Amino acid sequence: MKMDILSVKDLEKHFGGVKAVDGCSISIEAGTVMGLIGPNGAGKTTMFNLISGFERGIGEIVFKGIRTDNLSPFKIARCGMVRTFQIPRALTKMTVSENLMLAPKTQLGERIWDVWLRPKRVREQEMQIREKSRDILEFFEISHLEDEYAGALSGGQKKLLEMARAMMIDPSMMLLDEPFAGVNPTLARKISRYICELHEDGMTFLVIEHDIPAITKISDRIVVMNEGKVMAEGEPAEIKRRRDVLEVYIGGEG
Numbered sequence: 001m002k003m004d005i006l007s008v009k010d011l012e013k014h015f016g017g018v019k020a021v022d023g024c025s026i027s028i029e030a031g032t033v034m035g036l037i038g039p040n041g042a043g044k045t046t047m048f049n050l051i052s053g054f055e056r057g058i059g060e061i062v063f064k065g066i067r068t069d070n071l072s073p074f075k076i077a078r079c080g081m082v083r084t085f086q087i088p089r090a091l092t093k094m095t096v097s098e099n100l101m102l103a104p105k106t107q108l109g110e111r112i113w114d115v116w117l118r119p120k121r122v123r124e125q126e127m128q129i130r131e132k133s134r135d136i137l138e139f140f141e142i143s144h145l146e147d148e149y150a151g152a153l154s155g156g157q158k159k160l161l162e163m164a165r166a167m168m169i170d171p172s173m174m175l176l177d178e179p180f181a182g183v184n185p186t187l188a189r190k191i192s193r194y195i196c197e198l199h200e201d202g203m204t205f206l207v208i209e210h211d212i213p214a215i216t217k218i219s220d221r222i223v224v225m226n227e228g229k230v231m232a233e234g235e236p237a238e239i240k241r242r243r244d245v246l247e248v249y250i251g252g253e254g
């Protein structure tokens, strides 16, 4: 039976007089890739902030059967949902490998008393985390950047680092905010391939993207937002045929 991993009902967020998200409802089936498109200012990032707990709004969010609209980003991550940012937020003064090693601690909470009471277990855990971070860096083909400072990476490499760091907590769902924006075409193709491979392994994705051909290629379904509202939802082929979608895009992009 098909199951929704995430369902969002009547979500609302106002900034003063601006209705950034204005009564949006969407459901995402487990194991699928959902594309989220719409012109600049449509409310896509705000929607992400609400779903991932970085912003509070009105409405109901249920992730894996748990009401998450009152939870902190930290607790939502613990439930298995992680996100990346439109502008990557890696810790620039740490190396790539340190960024990954830190992720499970900050996301899952480090138990300080373990360090004194169970030093052997802590050491074993460190080893496991190190091994896992190496596997993940290998998957994203950035092992060679392991000892580079995150701040020294290119924009595209930072996007990979964000995805790699997110993978450290074994998420079941990833929210990616414009993973292809400002990334060179070769790297963009790679990112697209990584998403597809993770998808094949059962990961659920919600991906904001401006690049329509790129997003339609990887998505099972697409949601279109405009002026804070969901204006269309369906399979990529269906969305591509919608005149009104094309019109808001042409209008929005000049």
Ligand SMILES: Nc1ncnc2c1ncn2[C@@H]1O[C@H](COP(=O)(O)OP(=O)(O)O)[C@@H](O)[C@H]1O
Pocket (backbone or CB within 6 Å): 015, 018, 019, 020, 038, 039, 040, 041, 042, 043, 044, 045, 046, 047
């Ligand atoms: N923190 C904020 N304070 C005030 N207005 C905001 C804030 N975040 C977003 N907005 C406004 O909300 C609307 C939606 O923005 P956003 O969610 O970033 O859109 P998108 O990601 O689709 O481009 C825009 O009009 C934007 O200016």
Ligand SMILES: [Mg+2]
Pocket (backbone or CB within 6 Å): 044, 045, 046, 086
């Ligand atoms: Mg945005």
